[in-house]
Amino acid sequence: MTQLLVGLNNSSYMDLQQHTDANKSLTVCEIGFDNGTEFKAEFAQLCDNMGLKQKPSNAWNPQSNAILEHIHQVLGDVLVTFDLENTPINSDNQDSFDEYLSSVACAIRSSYHQSHGHSPAQLLFGRDMFSPVETEVDWEAIRNNKQTKINRNNMRENSCRVPHNYQKSELITLKKPGIPQKLAIPRKGPYKVVEHNNNGSILIEKSLTDIKHVNVGRVTPYHCKLDTPVITNNS
Numbered sequence: 001m002t003q004l005l006v007g008l009n010n011s012s013y014m015d016l017q018q019h020t021d022a023n024k025s026l027t028v029c030e031i032g033f034d035n036g037t038e039f040k041a042e043f044a045q046l047c048d049n050m051g052l053k054q055k056p057s058n059a060w061n062p063q064s065n066a067i068l069e070h071i072h073q074v075l076g077d078v079l080v081t082f083d084l085e086n087t088p089i090n091s092d093n094q095d096s097f098d099e100y101l102s103s104v105a106c107a108i109r110s111s112y113h114q115s116h117g118h119s120p121a122q123l124l125f126g127r128d129m130f131s132p133v134e135t136e137v138d139w140e141a142i143r144n145n146k147q148t149k150i151n152r153n154n155m156r157e158n159s160c161r162v163p164h165n166y167q168k169s170e171l172i173t174l175k176k177p178g179i180p181q182k183l184a185i186p187r188k189g190p191y192k193v194v195e196h197n198n199n200g201s202i203l204i205e206k207s208l209t210d211i212k213h214v215n216v217g218r219v220t221p222y223h224c225k226l227d228t229p230v231i232t233n234n235s
Contacts (some may be wrong), residue, residue: 004116008222011096026151028052029051029052029053030052030054030055031047031052031053031054031055032052032055032056032057032065032068033054033055033056033057033065034057034060034062034065034075035054035056035058048193049065054134058213058214058215059177059212059214060177060178060215060218061215061217063216064215073109075104075108077222078104078107078108082100084100084166099115108120108131109121110129110130110168115145115146115149116137116142116145116146118135118137122135122137123137130194161171164221165196166193166196166202166216167193167194167196168193168194168195168224169192170192170193170221171190171191171192171193171221171222171224172189172190172191172192172193172204172205172222173187173188173189173190173191173219173220173221173222174187174188174191174214174218174222175187175218175219175220176188176220187220189222190206190224191204191205191206192205192223193202193205194211196216200213200215200216200217201213201216202212202219203218204219209234213221
C-alpha cells in the first residue's frame with residue numbers, strides 16, 4: 001500500500017461539493033506524499049504529466065501527513081481483528097490479502113466520522129452506501145469545525161514550546177531521526193539557517209550542495225563562545 005494523500009486547494013470543501021453535485025466525481029489538483037524513494041522518479045513525472053501539484057512532507061515529520069497516517073492506523077487496527085497470524089494464507093495466490101483489504105476499505109468508507117457526522121462515501125457521492133437515501137452535507141459547518149479542532153490542537157502542541165524566530169545565518173543543531181542508541185549524540189550540526197518559513201519548517205544549509213527543509217520541532221538554537229571556532233558537521 002503506497003502512502004498517497006489526495007488533496008484539494010484552499011476552497012476544498014466548496015470545490016468538492018460543486019464537483020460532487022455536478023457529475024459525482026472528484027477533481028484532484030494536489031497530491032501529498034512522504035519522502036519515500038518510490039515517489040522520486042516515475043511518480044514525479046506522472047504528476048507533471050497530469051498537471052498535479054506535488055506536496056511532499058518534511059522528513060521524519062508524520063504529523064504533516066496526519067490524515068493519511070490516521071487512516072493507516074485504523075487500517076492496521078482492523079486487520080488485527082482478522083487474526084491473520086493464525087489464519088492460513090495461500091502463498092501461491094497473488095492477491096492473498098485482497099479479501100481482507102477490501103473488507104477494511106469498505107468499513108472505513110462507510111463509517112461515520114466524529115468530526116462531521118458523515119461517512120467518506122456520503123461526502124463524496126452525496127448518498128448513503130447501503131440505502132438509496134440522499135445526504136445533505138453542511139460544508140461550511142464541517143470547515144469551521146475542522147478549523148476549530150486544528151486551532152485547539154495547535155495551541156496544545158505549542159503550549160510547551162518557547163517561541164523563537166530563526167534568523168538567516170543563525171546556527172542550529174538538528175535532532176537525529178529515529179531512536180538513538182544509549183551513548184550516541186542525539187543531535188548533529190551545527191548548520192546555518194537559510195530561511196524560516198511561516199508553515200513550521202526551516203530551510204537549512206548542511207553543506208554548499210545540501211540545502212533542505214526540516215521541521216522546526218527538530219531544530220534547536222546552537223550557542224557557542226565568541227572565541228570558539230565553529231566546526232560544521234556535514235554528516
